[in-house]
Amino acid sequence: MKKADPASDNPAANTRKVFVKTYGCQMNVYDSQRMADALARDGFVETSTPDDADMVLLNTCHIREKAAEKVYSEIGRLRQLRARRQKAGADLMIGVAGCVAQAEGREIVVRAPAVDFVIGPTTYHRLPDVVARARRGEKVVETEFAVEDKFEHLPEQQKRQVRSRGVTAFLTVQEGCDKFCTFCVVPYTRGAEVSRPVAQIVEEARRLVDAGVREITLLGQNVNAWHGEAQDGRQWGLGELLHELARIDGLARLRYTTSHPRDMDDALIAAHRDLDMLMPYLHLPVQAGSDRVLKAMNRKHTGDDYRRLVDRIRKARPDIALSGDFIVGFPGETDADFEDTMRIVRDVSYAQAFSFKYSPRPGTPGATMDGHVEETVKSERLQRLQALLGEQQAAFMKSLEGQEIAVLLEKPGRDAGQLVGRSPWLQPVICDETVGKIGDSVTVRIERASANSLISSEAANRRRAA
Ligand code: 5AD
Numbered sequence: 001m002k003k004a005d006p007a008s009d010n011p012a013a014n015t016r017k018v019f020v021k022t023y024g025c026q027m028n029v030y031d032s033q034r035m036a037d038a039l040a041r042d043g044f045v046e047t048s049t050p051d052d053a054d055m056v057l058l059n060t061c062h063i064r065e066k067a068a069e070k071v072y073s074e075i076g077r078l079r080q081l082r083a084r085r086q087k088a089g090a091d092l093m094i095g096v097a098g099c100v101a102q103a104e105g106r107e108i109v110v111r112a113p114a115v116d117f118v119i120g121p122t123t124y125h126r127l128p129d130v131v132a133r134a135r136r137g138e139k140v141v142e143t144e145f146a147v148e149d150k151f152e153h154l155p156e157q158q159k160r161q162v163r164s165r166g167v168t169a170f171l172t173v174q175e176g177c178d179k180f181c182t183f184c185v186v187p188y189t190r191g192a193e194v195s196r197p198v199a200q201i202v203e204e205a206r207r208l209v210d211a212g213v214r215e216i217t218l219l220g221q222n223v224n225a226w227h228g229e230a231q232d233g234r235q236w237g238l239g240e241l242l243h244e245l246a247r248i249d250g251l252a253r254l255r256y257t258t259s260h261p262r263d264m265d266d267a268l269i270a271a272h273r274d275l276d277m278l279m280p281y282l283h284l285p286v287q288a289g290s291d292r293v294l295k296a297m298n299r300k301h302t303g304d305d306y307r308r309l310v311d312r313i314r315k316a317r318p319d320i321a322l323s324g325d326f327i328v329g330f331p332g333e334t335d336a337d338f339e340d341t342m343r344i345v346r347d348v349s350y351a352q353a354f355s356f357k358y359s360p361r362p363g364t365p366g367a368t369m370d371g372h373v374e375e376t377v378k379s380e381r382l383q384r385l386q387a388l389l390g391e392q393q394a395a396f397m398k399s400l401e402g403q404e405i406a407v408l409l410e411k412p413g414r415d416a417g418q419l420v421g422r423s424p425w426l427q428p429v430i431c432d433e434t435v436g437k438i439g440d441s442v443t444v445r446i447e448r449a450s451a452n453s454l455i456s457s458e459a460a461n462r463r464r465a466a
């Protein structure tokens with residue numbers, strides 16, 4: 001911190017605390033953990049509130065305008081907190097990481113001078129150095145795309161050290177995107193597609209399993225674009241990588257997200273058929289149903305290409321459930337185009353979905369296209385789409401009532417005698433503690449489904465008896 005700690009001869013007072021606030025996608029969740037690990041080596045411990053923190057690190061999201069604006073409001077609140085601290089003779093360091101940091105860079109310290117440092121997603125391995133410079137009073141903006149590999153540059157000690165993170169963990173296998181969908185900032189904020197090498201991924205997965213993890217979700221902005229070289233020199237895609245990871249003793253479940261329809265190759269579809277531990281749940285965004293809009297979005301597939309792909313995946317793994325992302329009101333989208341989106345949703349049927357109004361992102365081709373859609377029209381369309389998706393989600397949840405399903409037990413439940421686990425389709429499942437212990441994969445019968453969670457028969461019985 002810039003000011004000396006008045007109680008610095010007390011060792012407990014020398015522990016500095018960092019509060020990391022994460023916005024946006026799971027990749028940010030993973031990056032936040034890694035940044036916290038890097039700062040731990042510098043003596044920082046994590047805290048769950050800014051109120052007792054010496055440093056607040058905002059790991060930001062730039063995907064839609066609202067997401068970016070939230071960051072500036074948060075900085076405003078932190079500025080006030082810092083002013084109060086300074087009055088009391090202490091200080092607060094404020095750092096901005098993530099995609100807003102990458103996209104806006106120096107703009108952030110101009111617009112919000114309270115910010116001490118700005119660091120982009122490809123340079124997190126430089127975080128300890130950035131913090132050290134900021135502590136010396138420099139305003140650091142570190143957003144040049146790193147030429148070195150941020151994973152390879154993790155210090156050995158940090159590579160070995162895995163904090164126990166419970167039963168499930170994320171593992172980044174790929175970052176960046178070369179697809180350039182015309183609405184999306186990711187290719188600009190996260191840079192070109194980079195795949196991590198097989199050996200690094202397998203090593204990290206083994207370390208996670210050794211630390212007690214039973215379910216790994218492979219992460220990437222375009223995860224199924226992952227490619228690498230096997231030990232024998234063969235070229236592998238994500239399907240082959242999943243087979244390799246499935247051989248790790250003690251690992252019970254695998255997932256991956258987020259996928260692009262164009263990168264669902266035969267080997268990956270076959271992995272869904274051949275690997276029981278690959279969970280039957282796939283996030284496969286289509287974004288829109290109209291071929292004209294898909295073309296303007298530069299998705300490079302049609303609605304029917306997507307339908308055929310879904311058929312092939314369902315043939316390989318009949319119990320697979322799909323989730324998706326949708327954008328309404330992309331420039332030029334007519335009522336008829338929007339009806340095509342509604343039609344593809346009806347044809348495919350989703351267990352879960354995320355849907356958004358198109359939000360023009362500076363620097364992307366979509367932002368300067370003709371035919372921007374009125375906000376009220378976007379809202380109406382979003383409402384109709386969400387009503388349909390909501391019905392489908394409710395129907396999927398209802399279909400699980402009375403079924404026996406596999407649950408990976410994750411943590412104690414809210415009430416005594418309960419454990420909470422996850423279904424293969426990611427819903428929390430409330431179980432009775434007698435079914436097993438945390439980390440076990442068990443089979444339970446589902447008594448009832450609510451909007452977002454499931455309750456097993458034994459847990460429902462206990463509740464009734466209580
Ligand atoms: N406007 C609205 N939604 C967007 N998404 C990405 N960019 C935009 C944008 N400019 C959505 C897409 C993507 C998800 C992560 O966010 O649906 O799949």
Ligand code: SF4
Nearest residue numbers: 177179180181184186
């Ligand atoms: Fe963005 Fe498209 Fe790349 Fe996904 S595939 S990150 S939507 S550009």
